[in-house]
Amino acid sequence: MTKHQQRVAEVYHFFDNKDTVLGFRKLLDCAMDTQNMEIYKEAVALTDWKEQFPSYTDELIEKSKNLLQKIEKIPVKEQSLEKSVLRARNILKSYGSNRFSLGPVSVEINKGQVYGLVGENGNGKTTLLRILAKEISFNEGDLNYSFNEEPKNEYDLRTKLVYIPQRTAKWYGSLKDNLKFVLSNYGVKPEENEIRTLMMIARLGLWNYKHLKWSELSSGYKMRFELARTLLRKPEILLLDEPLANLDVLAQQVILEDLKSIANSVNNPIALILSSQQLYEVEKISDKVIFLKNGQYKDNSELVNEENDGLIIEIDTINSREDLLKAFEGFPLEKLNFNGGVYVAHFSADTEFHTVMSALGNARMNVVYIRNISSSTRRFFVS
Numbered sequence: 001m002t003k004h005q006q007r008v009a010e011v012y013h014f015f016d017n018k019d020t021v022l023g024f025r026k027l028l029d030c031a032m033d034t035q036n037m038e039i040y041k042e043a044v045a046l047t048d049w050k051e052q053f054p055s056y057t058d059e060l061i062e063k064s065k066n067l068l069q070k071i072e073k074i075p076v077k078e079q080s081l082e083k084s085v086l087r088a089r090n091i092l093k094s095y096g097s098n099r100f101s102l103g104p105v106s107v108e109i110n111k112g113q114v115y116g117l118v119g120e121n122g123n124g125k126t127t128l129l130r131i132l133a134k135e136i137s138f139n140e141g142d143l144n145y146s147f148n149e150e151p152k153n154e155y156d157l158r159t160k161l162v163y164i165p166q167r168t169a170k171w172y173g174s175l176k177d178n179l180k181f182v183l184s185n186y187g188v189k190p191e192e193n194e195i196r197t198l199m200m201i202a203r204l205g206l207w208n209y210k211h212l213k214w215s216e217l218s219s220g221y222k223m224r225f226e227l228a229r230t231l232l233r234k235p236e237i238l239l240l241d242e243p244l245a246n247l248d249v250l251a252q253q254v255i256l257e258d259l260k261s262i263a264n265s266v267n268n269p270i271a272l273i274l275s276s277q278q279l280y281e282v283e284k285i286s287d288k289v290i291f292l293k294n295g296q297y298k299d300n301s302e303l304v305n306e307e308n309d310g311l312i313i314e315i316d317t318i319n320s321r322e323d324l325l326k327a328f329e330g331f332p333l334e335k336l337n338f339n340g341g342v343y344v345a346h347f348s349a350d351t352e353f354h355t356v357m358s359a360l361g362n363a364r365m366n367v368v369y370i371r372n373i374s375s376s377t378r379r380f381f382v383s
């Protein structure tokens with residue numbers, strides 16, 4: 001099975017389970033991979049129909065499966081994901097003596113991969129992203145890119161290597177016109193421009209917002225617009241600074257799923273690095289999580305390998321520390337910290353998570369949530 005066929009099979013699966021929300025977005029991903037304008041037209045028409053009749057689930061599933069049958073017949077050229085597209089080695093950056101310094105940082109990423117960049121405020125996330133985006137200089141180290149083709153000039157480089165800052169500039173006119181403008185700059189003919197733009201609008205969930213102006217969009221939709229504008233240019237490396245800022249939890253999860261799926265495109269995969277304060281959300285979709293503290297680099301691959309490093313559990317409970325200590329009597333509890341409104345309990349390596357949960361249950365503890373963070377970057381924040 002090719003990757004395209006696998007992605008199509010996954011979409012059938014979503015529709016078979018009546019999961020039309022995610023299914024439809026993934027259907028559009030598969031449609032985009034075809035780069036076939038007839039398919040684009042059908043996908044755009046189906047999006048329009050879906051928005052007009054949002055409650056017609058069975059019809060939507062049927063129509064979507066019909067379109068999928070056409071999509072799966074179209075061969076999609078698969079791009080190799082073997083080679084890294086960005087390699088940074090031992091990067092050091094200092095903003096002047098006695099001021100903040102970053103590094104040494106080494107990062108290597110392939111297309112199709114998603115890296116999360118986490119850390120508290122002021123620890124160097126933006127600095128690192130801007131270095132990787134060639135927006136600011138660095139003092140020591142090497143930074144190399146392997147694009148499909150060597151960029152011909154600065155404009156070409158900025159097409160392949162895109163950095164989206166946290167605050168983006170205001171634009172004028174309608175959302176759709178702004179997107180069409182991007183493609184006209186690349187010489188795309190009017191009819192194709194219209195259909196490619198509408199397809200991107202559909203994919204990024206902007207269908208009902210396409211005629212709105214900048215001032216009429218919420219910050220979440222402004223971010224979606226920025227993504228649409230960038231993706232139309234088919235970047236190879238995408239660096240996003242806090243794309244989840246100002247989004248509610250549900251919107252965060254949706255955009256992360258979308259980003260993961262878009263980065264995984266068959267014929268236009270993207271290497272994606274995004275910074276965020278939303279550790280758990282980012283961790284779920286990231287191939288690697290990079291943690292910066294005072295400019296120093298750590299990543300979660302170190303944690304996965306540290307098997308005998310003990311069990312670390314985060315517990316949110318309205319019970320007291322004494323209640324917890326009582327529940328864990330007889331357990332090899334090494335320390336119990338209260339950190340950021342939750343308890344963090346460290347047990348010796350041979351402790352199993354389920355026994356800790358049983359102990360809390362047996363003691364009738366009022367647990368709001370419990371999480372095993374032994375191999376989460378969260379550990380770096382609490383230690």
Ligand SMILES: Nc1ncnc2c1ncn2[C@@H]1O[C@H](COP(=O)(O)OP(=O)(O)OP(=O)(O)O)[C@@H](O)[C@H]1O
Binds near residue numbers: 121122
């Ligand atoms: N142009 C600059 N000149 C001097 N110092 C700077 C400059 N830009 C950033 N810094 C300093 O570098 C440090 C790291 O900043 P950076 O913006 O990279 O952190 P961050 O992790 O992205 O923070 P946040 O989460 O708050 O956006 C801070 O101490 C900041 O004051």
